Amino acid sequence: MTLDRKYLICGLVYALAGMGLGIFMAKTANIGQHVTHAHIMLVGFAVSLIYAIIYKLWLVNANRRLAVLQFFTHQVGSLVMFVGLFLLYGGYMPEAQIGPVLGLASFAVLTGVVLILAMVVTAGKVPNPA
Numbered sequence: 001m002t003l004d005r006k007y008l009i010c011g012l013v014y015a016l017a018g019m020g021l022g023i024f025m026a027k028t029a030n031i032g033q034h035v036t037h038a039h040i041m042l043v044g045f046a047v048s049l050i051y052a053i054i055y056k057l058w059l060v061n062a063n064r065r066l067a068v069l070q071f072f073t074h075q076v077g078s079l080v081m082f083v084g085l086f087l088l089y090g091g092y093m094p095e096a097q098i099g100p101v102l103g104l105a106s107f108a109v110l111t112g113v114v115l116i117l118a119m120v121v122t123a124g125k126v127p128n129p130a
C-alpha cells in the first residue's frame, strides 16, 4: 500500500477516535480530556491528512526508506503522545512519570516534520521526468 493511503487511513482512524472522545466529553459534560481530543484531531487526523496530500502531490518518487522512517516516526510518536495525554489528563499517571515519555513522543513528532521537510526540499531538486 502506498504511504499516502496509509496516512489517509491512519488519519481517518484518528478522526473516529478523536470524535468518539469528543462525543464522550460532550455526553458526560466533562471536558477533562479536551487537550487529548485536540491533539488526536489535529496531530492525528489533520496532520496525517496533510502528510497524505504531500506524499500524493509532491513525494511520488520519494526515497522509500526515508519515507517509511518518516511515516513510523510520526505515527509511533503520535500514538505514544495520545496515550500519554490520555493517562495524564485522565489522572491515571502523574506528570513526573508520564512527562518524559511525552517529551520523547513530542520529539518524534517533530522529527517527522524535519524528515518530510528534508524530503520535500530535496524532491524539488530532482528533475521532473515528465
Ligand code: HEM
Residues within 6 Å of the ligand: 018, 019, 020, 021, 022, 023, 024, 025, 026, 031, 034, 037, 038, 041, 042, 045, 046
Ligand atoms: C464529533 C465531533 C466533535 C465533538 C463532539 C467534539 C467535542 C469537543 C468538546 C466537548 C470540546 C471541549 C470544549 C471546551 O473546551 O469547552 C472540544 C474541543 C476541541 N475540539 Fe472538538 N469535537 C469534535 C470534532 C472536532 C474536530 C473535527 C476537530 C478538529 C479537526 C476538533 C478540535 C477541537 C479542538 C482543537 C478543541 C480544543 C479547543 C480549546 O480548548 O480551545 N474537534 N471538542
Ligand code: HEM
Residues within 6 Å of the ligand: 034, 035, 038, 039, 042, 043, 046, 047, 105, 106, 107, 109, 110
Ligand atoms: C510536538 C508536538 C506538540 C506538542 C509537544 C504540543 C504541546 C502542547 C501543549 C503543552 C499544550 C497546552 C496544553 C494545556 O493547555 O494544558 C498544547 C495545546 C494545544 N495544541 Fe499542541 N502540541 C504539539 C503539536 C500540536 C499540533 C501539531 C497542533 C495543531 C495542528 C496542536 C494544537 C494545539 C491546540 C489547538 C492546543 C489547545 C488545546 C486545548 O486547549 O484544548 N499541537 N499543545
